[in-house]
Amino acid sequence: MPETQTFAQRVVRHPLLWPVLALVVLLVINVVATPSFLDVRMQDGHLYGNVIDILRNSAPVMLVALGMTLVIATRGIDLSVGAIAAIAAAVACTRIVGAGDESSLTTALMATTYAVVVCVLLGAWNGFLVSVLGIQPIIATLILMVAGRGISMAVTDGQITTVNNGWFSDLASGYVLTLPLAFLIAVGVLALTALLTRRTALGMLIEAVGINPEASRLAGVRARTIIWTVYAFSGLCAGLAGLVIAANTNSVNANSLGLWIELDAILAVVIGGTSLAGGRFSLMGTFVGALFIATLARTIPNIGIPSEVNYLFKAVVVIAVCLLQSPKARAVLRVRRQGPPRGPAAPVLVKAGSTS
Amino acid sequence: MSAVTVPTDLTWDRVKRYSPPTRYLPIIATFALFVGLFAAGGVRYDGLADPQVLLSLLIDNAFLIVLAVGMTFVILTGGIDLSVGSVVALSTMIAAKTLEMGWSPYLSMTAVLLTGTFLGLLMGLLIHYFDIQPFIATLAGLFLARGITYLISVESISIKDPTFTELAFRTVNIGDYYIRWTAIIALLTVAVAAFVLARTRFGRTVYAIGGSESSAMLMGLRVAFTKVGVYVISGFCASLAGLLFSLYILSGNSLHAVGMELDAIAAVVIGGTLLTGGRGYVVGSLLGVLVLGIIKTLIAFDGTLSSYWIRIITGVLLLAFVVVQRFATRRQP
Numbered sequence: 076m077p078e079t080q081t082f083a084q085r086v087v088r089h090p091l092l093w094p095v096l097a098l099v100v101l102l103v104i105n106v107v108a109t110p111s112f113l114d115v116r117m118q119d120g121h122l123y124g125n126v127i128d129i130l131r132n133s134a135p136v137m138l139v140a141l142g143m144t145l146v147i148a149t150r151g152i153d154l155s156v157g158a159i160a161a162i163a164a165a166v167a168c169t170r171i172v173g174a175g176d177e178s179s180l181t182t183a184l185m186a187t188t189y190a191v192v193v194c195v196l197l198g199a200w201n202g203f204l205v206s207v208l209g210i211q212p213i214i215a216t217l218i219l220m221v222a223g224r225g226i227s228m229a230v231t232d233g234q235i236t237t238v239n240n241g242w243f244s245d246l247a248s249g250y251v252l253t254l255p256l257a258f259l260i261a262v263g264v265l266a267l268t269a270l271l272t273r274r275t276a277l278g279m280l281i282e283a284v285g286i287n288p289e290a291s292r293l294a295g296v297r298a299r300t301i302i303w304t305v306y307a308f309s310g311l312c313a314g315l316a317g318l319v320i321a322a323n324t325n326s327v328n329a330n331s332l333g334l335w336i337e338l339d340a341i342l343a344v345v346i347g348g349t350s351l352a353g354g355r356f357s358l359m360g361t362f363v364g365a366l367f368i369a370t371l372a373r374t375i376p377n378i379g380i381p382s383e384v385n386y387l388f389k390a391v392v393v394i395a396v397c398l399l400q401s402p403k404a405r406a407v408l409r410v411r412r413q414g415p416p417r418g419p420a421a422p423v424l425v426k427a428g429s430t431s
Numbered sequence: 432m433s434a435v436t437v438p439t440d441l442t443w444d445r446v447k448r449y450s451p452p453t454r455y456l457p458i459i460a461t462f463a464l465f466v467g468l469f470a471a472g473g474v475r476y477d478g479l480a481d482p483q484v485l486l487s488l489l490i491d492n493a494f495l496i497v498l499a500v501g502m503t504f505v506i507l508t509g510g511i512d513l514s515v516g517s518v519v520a521l522s523t524m525i526a527a528k529t530l531e532m533g534w535s536p537y538l539s540m541t542a543v544l545l546t547g548t549f550l551g552l553l554m555g556l557l558i559h560y561f562d563i564q565p566f567i568a569t570l571a572g573l574f575l576a577r578g579i580t581y582l583i584s585v586e587s588i589s590i591k592d593p594t595f596t597e598l599a600f601r602t603v604n605i606g607d608y609y610i611r612w613t614a615i616i617a618l619l620t621v622a623v624a625a626f627v628l629a630r631t632r633f634g635r636t637v638y639a640i641g642g643s644e645s646s647a648m649l650m651g652l653r654v655a656f657t658k659v660g661v662y663v664i665s666g667f668c669a670s671l672a673g674l675l676f677s678l679y680i681l682s683g684n685s686l687h688a689v690g691m692e693l694d695a696i697a698a699v700v701i702g703g704t705l706l707t708g709g710r711g712y713v714v715g716s717l718l719g720v721l722v723l724g725i726i727k728t729l730i731a732f733d734g735t736l737s738s739y740w741i742r743i744i745t746g747v748l749l750l751a752f753v754v755v756q757r758f759a760t761r762r763q764p
Contacts, residue, residue, distance in 0.1 A: 219746070222750075383578075387574070401561045
C-alpha cells in the first residue's frame with residue numbers, strides 16, 4: 076500500500092472498521108435504551124456491570140470461533156464443535172462426580188484435562204477424515220455433529236449430571252484481577268493463537284493451504300499436517316468452550332449444551348471479516364465478532380424484545396455481512412452509487428486481513 | 432463375449448453374470464441394509480415382522496420422507512439446505528396460530544405452503560444471484576425461520592381444528608392393515624419428485640448442474656432457473672413436511688424439529704446420493720429414511736437400548752456411506 080495514506084484513509088480502509096462500527100452501534104442502542112448500560116462498579120472485589128457480563132458471556136463463542144477461524148482459513152468448516160463441547164462437558168462432569176473427592180482442585184484439574192484431551196482426539200478425527208480420506212469438511216464434521224450428542228448422552232447415561240466443585244464452577248463465574256476468568260481464558264487462547272500464527276510462519280502456511288491446497292503441497296507445505304492440526308485445535312477450543320458452559324450451570328445437559336454454537340461461531344468469524352472461501356483470516360476480527368454476538372444477545376432483552384427473537388436479528392446480520400462480502404452484491408451497489416471511481420477501496424476490503 | 436459361450440447360456444448363468452448398473456449400486460446397498468435390518472429384527476423380536484410395522488414406518492416418518500425429497504434436489508445440485516428443520520417448526524407454528532385465530536384450515540395450509548416456498552425462493556435468489564455459499568445462505572434461513580417462529584409465539588399452541596384432527600387420524604384400510612393420509616401424501620411426493628428428476632427438462636438440468644455447473648451453463652441449460660428452483664422445491668417440501676408434522680404432533684411449537692435437517696441430510700446420504708452432487712435418486716432417499724426409521728423401531732422394540740443410540744448409529748452409518756462413496760468416486764474420474 077502507498078505510504079501517502081492519511082490517518083483517516085487508513086481508518087476507513089481498515090478491515091476491522093465495519094465490525095467495530097457495528098459493535099459501537101449496538102452499544103449506542105443499549106445506552107439509548109438504558110442510560111446506565113455502560114456503568115461498571117466494584118462489588119465483592121471484582122468488576123460488575125453489563126459490560127463485564129457481556130465479556131464473560133462472549134467466552135464460549137469466542138473460544139469456538141477462534142478454532143473455527145483457523146479451520147475456515149484452510150477453506151474448511153467445523154460443524155461438530157457444538158457436539159464436541161457437549162462431549163467435553165459430559166466427560167468432565169462424569170469424571171468429577173465419579174471421583175473420590177468431588178470438590179477438590181485436583182479432581183477439577185484431572186477432569187478438565189481429561190475432557191480436553193478427548194476433544195483434541197475428536198478434533199484430530201475430523202482432521203483425519205478431511206486430510207487423509209479427503210472428505211469434504213462440511214460432510215466430515217457433519218458425522219460427528221450427528222453422532223456427538225449421542226456420544227455425550229451415552230457418557231452421561233442420558234441424565235442431566237450436576238456437579239458440585241467450586242474450582243470447576245470458577246471456570247465460568249470466577250474472577251482473576253477483577254475480570255471474569257472465562258473471558259481471560261478466551262483472551263489467553265486468542266493471544267497464544269495470534270502469537271503462533273502471526274509471529275511464526277504458521278499463519279502464512281494456513282492461508283497458503285486455504286488458497287490452494289494442491290499448490291501449497293507442491294511448494295513443500297505439509298498441507299495434510301496443517302489441516303490435521305487446525306481441526307485438532309478447533310476440537311481443543313470447542314472442548315474448552317464446553318467446559319465453560321458446563322461450569323456456568325454446574326451441570327451438563329447433553330441435548331442442549333452448546334446447541335447451535337457452531338452457527339454462532341461461524342457468524343462471529345464471518346462478521347470478523349474472515350472469508351468463508353478460505354485463504355485469509357483475522358483473529359482480531361473474530362474477537363470483535365464474538366463480542367458482537369454476545370452484545371446482541373444482551374441488547375435484545377434490553378430494548379424490550381423477547382430474547383428468543385435473537386435468531387431473527389442473527390439472520391439479518393448473516394445476510395447483511397454476506398452481501399457486504401459478496402463481490403456481485405458490491406458490484407451492484409457500486410453501479411447504483413455512480414460515485415467517483417473508488418476502485419482500490421473495494422478490493423482492499425476484500426483482500427484485507429492477509430496483510431499483517 | 433457371451434456369444435462364444437452360447438451352450439452354457441442358461442438362465443441361471445445369466446442371473447449369475449448379471450450385475451446391476453453401477454449407478455444403482457448405492458440404492459441396492461441401502462435396500463439390502465433395510466431388508467437385512469428388518470429381517471434381523473423380525474427374527475429377534477416378536478411382532479416386528481408384521482406388515483403393519485412397515486406401514487407404521489411410513490406413517491411415522493412421512494414428514495421426514497418429504498423433507499428428504501426436497502433435500503435430495505438441493506444436494507443433487509451440489510448445495511445443501513440447513514434451514515429445513517426451522518421451516519418445519521415455522522410451518523407448525525403458522526398452522527397452529529392461524530387456526531387459533533379462526534382461519535379456515537385450507538387457507539391456513541395455503542399460508543404455510545406459501546411461506547415455506549417463499550423462504551426457499553429467497554434463499555435460492557441469495558445463493559444464485561449473490562454467489563453466497565448455500566451453506567451460509569440457508570444458515571441465515573435457519574435463523575430467520577426459527578426467529579419468526581419465536582416471534583409468532585414463544586409458547587406451544589395446540590391444534591384442535593376438526594379438519595386437521597380428522598386428516599391426522601383418518602385411516603385408509605388395506606386388507607387387515609391401515610395407512611394414514613400423511614403417508615400417502617409422502618409417497619405421492621416421492622413419485623412426483625422421481626418423475627420430475629428422471630423425465631423432465633428441469634430434472635435433467637438438476638443432474639447437469641451437480642455434475643458441473645459451468646458445463647451446464649456453457650451448454651445453455653437454464654442454470655439460474657434450476658438452481659433457484661431446487662431451493663424453492665426444498666422450501667415447499669419443508670413446509671409440506673411441516674404440515675405433515677403438525678398433523679402428526681397436533682401442535683405448533685418453536686422447539687419442534689430441532690436438528691431435523693441433520694436427519695434429512697443423513698437419510699439422503701444413506702440413500703446413496705453423492706454430497707458433491709450429480710448422482711442419486713429420490714427413491715434412495717426414501718430408503719434412507721426407512722433405514723433410519725427401522726433403526727428407531729428396532730431400538731424401541733429392544734427396550735433396553737436408550738434412544739441416544741439412534742444418534743450414534745446414524746453417525747456410524749453416515750460415516751460408512753461417506754467413506755464408501757469417497758472411495759467409489761475416486762476410482763472413476
